[in-house]
Amino acid sequence: MPLFERTRHFRVYCSNVVPGLIQTDGYARALLTSITEFRRIPNDVEQAVEARMARSHVIREGNHRFGLIIEEDVLYYGFGGAEVMAGQLGHLLAVMSLPSVSLGIIPRTTPRRMWPIETFMVFDDERAAVEMLSADVTVTAPAEVALYVRAFGELAEMAVYGGRARSLVTEAITSLG
DSSP: OOHHHHSSEEEESSSSSOOGGGGHHHHHHHHHHHHHHHHHHOOOOHHHHHHHHHHGGTSSSSSEEEEEEEEEEGGOOOTTHHHHHHHHHHHHHHHHHHHTEEEEEEOOTTTTTOOOOOEEETTTTTTTEEOOSSOOOEEHHHHHHHHHHHHHHEEEEEEEEHOOOOOOOHHHHHHHH
């Protein structure tokens, strides 16, 4: 929690899920349950969801800026079923209106200059947290953190924002039936 509270500029890229900072309770619960079951680890989903929701207060409180980028396919990965996804996608629309948040979506049809890579978060250009299947890796070497900042910049240029991004989210909601 202290890292999240002291960070002023977050850069987050997620190729496979909605970023944790903007997940709803239901989405986080469904996602973390699937991870727990797959990895065959002790079930601490309730505590993990509670911690994730507690950290997410930084989206609405404090002096923080958030650059968030997701791949369009993330909008269609059905964690928790249609009702949970509808709630999560509706939450994305609400988060997009926050003045401290820039949410970009890379459309499926965008010509690629950068390939989809592992999920990562950069904290104030000082540290990157990288999520892998078996572990979370913390990167602190300045040259390596700079590489993640550069990758974020490349991915951000491919993303759409504002009305175009809202349209992609709305299309995903409509597809839920």
